[in-house]
Amino acid sequence: MRILLINPPDRNKVVENPDENGEEFLEADSFGDFPPLGALYVLSHLEAHSTGHQLFFKDCVAERSDYEQLRAYIEDIRPDVVGITSFTVCLMDVVLTARLIREVVPDVHLCLGGHHPIAYPKEAAELPEFDSVVVGEGEEVFTELVGRLETGRDFTDIRGVYTRDSIGRHLDNPVRDKRFLARVTVPAAYVEDIDALPMLNRAYIRQYRYHNIIGSTDDLATILSSRGCPYRCTFCDVPIKSYRERSPAAVCDEIEACLAMGYKEFRFYDDLFNINERKVIAFCDELDRRGLRITWDFRGRVNAVSRESLVRARASGLRMISFGVETGSDDGLRILKKATTTAKIRQAFAWCRELGILTVADYIIGQPFEKTPDDIRRNIDFLVALDPDYAQISVLKLYPNTEMYDDATARGVVAPGRWQEFSVNPRRDFIVDHWNEFMDLTTLVREQKRAYRRFYFRLPYILRSVRQTGSLYQFLSKAKGAMKLIKTNLRMAG
Ligand code: B12
Numbered sequence: 366m367r368i369l370l371i372n373p374p375d376r377n378k379v380v381e382n383p384d385e386n387g388e389e390f391l392e393a394d395s396f397g398d399f400p401p402l403g404a405l406y407v408l409s410h411l412e413a414h415s416t417g418h419q420l421f422f423k424d425c426v427a428e429r430s431d432y433e434q435l436r437a438y439i440e441d442i443r444p445d446v447v448g449i450t451s452f453t454v455c456l457m458d459v460v461l462t463a464r465l466i467r468e469v470v471p472d473v474h475l476c477l478g479g480h481h482p483i484a485y486p487k488e489a490a491e492l493p494e495f496d497s498v499v500v501g502e503g504e505e506v507f508t509e510l511v512g513r514l515e516t517g518r519d520f521t522d523i524r525g526v527y528t529r530d531s532i533g534r535h536l537d538n539p540v541r542d543k544r545f546l547a548r549v550t551v552p553a554a555y556v557e558d559i560d561a562l563p564m565l566n567r568a569y570i571r572q573y574r575y576h577n578i579i580g581s582t583d584d585l586a587t588i589l590s591s592r593g594c595p596y597r598c599t600f601c602d603v604p605i606k607s608y609r610e611r612s613p614a615a616v617c618d619e620i621e622a623c624l625a626m627g628y629k630e631f632r633f634y635d636d637l638f639n640i641n642e643r644k645v646i647a648f649c650d651e652l653d654r655r656g657l658r659i660t661w662d663f664r665g666r667v668n669a670v671s672r673e674s675l676v677r678a679r680a681s682g683l684r685m686i687s688f689g690v691e692t693g694s695d696d697g698l699r700i701l702k703k704a705t706t707t708a709k710i711r712q713a714f715a716w717c718r719e720l721g722i723l724t725v726a727d728y729i730i731g732q733p734f735e736k737t738p739d740d741i742r743r744n745i746d747f748l749v750a751l752d753p754d755y756a757q758i759s760v761l762k763l764y765p766n767t768e769m770y771d772d773a774t775a776r777g778v779v780a781p782g783r784w785q786e787f788s789v790n791p792r793r794d795f796i797v798d799h800w801n802e803f804m805d806l807t808t809l810v811r812e813q814k815r816a817y818r819r820f821y822f823r824l825p826y827i828l829r830s831v832r833q834t835g836s837l838y839q840f841l842s843k844a845k846g847a848m849k850l851i852k853t854n855l856r857m858a859g
């Protein structure tokens with residue numbers, strides 16, 4: 366069979382941070398291009414565990430391809446089975462992609478996987494465009510599904526694979542699988558041993574130049590050393606709660622394979638790379654044992670770093686850490702259940718500065734405890750004083766299945782059921798829920814822009830940033846970011 370895994374275009378993504386003209390203030394590609402690793406894991410597993418198929422992979426987001434180009438591609442390859450990966454905010458594109466493929470190849474089997482069916486299993490299964498949906502981790506079950514399709518057998522007994530009819534059997538008896546967030550109420554596919562998965566075959570994506578706007582090169586490989594996160598931050602809907610680690614040996618095998626393909630930089634996209642100091646040091650030990658000199662960065666938590674692990678990681682090529690700082694007061698951190706303190710945040714950032722590790726502070730404004738623009742600005746005082754190398758400032762979005770969302774619903778801040786309604790009837794003008802009890806979205810986005818300008822337009826910061834610019838890529842990235850902020854500034858002033 367001819368089997369395609371596709372990351373659909375994102376042309377009709379819901380606008381999450383509308384500017385004065387209703388356009389997205391920060392587009393998804395403002396931060397770079399990153400590979401859809403989940404879909405690639407699924408294809409790599411299929412390739413390793415089946416024979417006789419012709420396999421294709423297409424990342425329309427990285428290609429910036431439009432629907433006409435996609436049509437030409439589908440006409441050219443005429444697939445028998447297509448697996449479409451998804452984000453909820455991109456659901457309109459997911460549906461448009463499915464319709465287009467069906468138009469060109471009416472007999473195709475269309476399977477929806479990815480983040481959307483994990484978040485909204487029932488609504489996803491009921492979308493008329495699809496023949497099946499996969500809820501959960503797709504590697505093993507998609508391979509099984511393809512085998513059943515090939516021999517014309519029923520597939521609705523595969524755990525995590527549903528049709529609009531078969532999912533009905535589970536809706537009356539919701540399950541509570543503690544490995545996932547509570548919203549996953551139907552049995553979901555789950556990979557017990559992530560080390561047993563075949564290595565990602567990046568030959569399918571080597572033609573794309575993935576990059577991070579705050580990376581050091583334009584040739585980035587993202588990589589996962591673990592899956593899941595056991596913390597319970599009130600705003601976060603990272604779907605898998607159970608935490609599984611890959612062995613340092615498997616991770617380093619993958620790094621070596623990437624180096625052989627010419628990748629120059631590595632970003633760990635784990636939800637939580639530094640779960641503890643032991644894990645970070647074991648990885649560095651393995652890098653050192655193999656003599657691997659790489660540039661890498663990760664996303665982590667301040668409460669789990671130690672000076673020793675940072676020293677070791679820096680010596681093993683660690684360039685940067687993105688920390689989820691989120692807010693700048695101990696009260697705020699407690700309300701968010703971040704399990705950390707401002708003192709620990711300051712300490713972690715100070716160690717990084719001392720050791721020459723770049724820092725990114727991820728920050729969220731529009732929290733329920735910020736009642737006026739002044740509250741937000743006071744909160745930004747902490748960020749400015751912390752003085753990380755980069756700040757990424759978002760407006761809080763309320764996702765169902767989080768404690769924060771439940772609070773918001775209980776207090777009448779959001780109307781329940783809006784996301785479910787969107788999930789059966791996706792539209793671009795959908796407004797993502799914010800905590801609008803005290804400030805409306807326009808005010809929050811205005812404060813977001815103000816916070817960005819305040820952070821990035823400081824003379825000492827600009828001078829330091831220029832000093833740190835180590836390559837043409839970094840210079841151009843920074844210039845692009847600055848131009849975007851200046852443009853926004855002019856628009857606000859005008
Ligand atoms: C890396 C990442 C990104 C990267 C790369 C995303 C990508 N293309 O994969 C970037 C930075 C681009 C990104 C962007 C966004 N992201 Co993001 N991201 C993640 C993160 C941290 C890890 C994803 C990952 O690699 N997971 C590991 C792989 C192995 O798992 P996976 O992707 O889930 O894939 C498995 C299954 O989903 C399934 N599967 C996936 N695809 C398919 C396809 C088929 C056919 C099948 C059968 C199965 C299947 O099998 C895979 C293997 O087990 C997750 C958090 C998380 N832990 O999931 C958030 C997450 C996916 N992002 C999220 C969001 C909201 C966004 C943004 C909307 C943020 C924003 N406001 O702009 C954008 C949207 C991008 C866009 N196109 O517009 C949400 C999604 C919620 C939802 N219901 O859609 C998540 C869950 C977390 C969160 N709350 O922020 N993101």
Ligand code: SF4
Pocket residue numbers: 594595596597598601602603636637666689
């Ligand atoms: S915000 Fe980070 S640490 Fe908190 S639950 Fe989500 S992934 Fe885990």
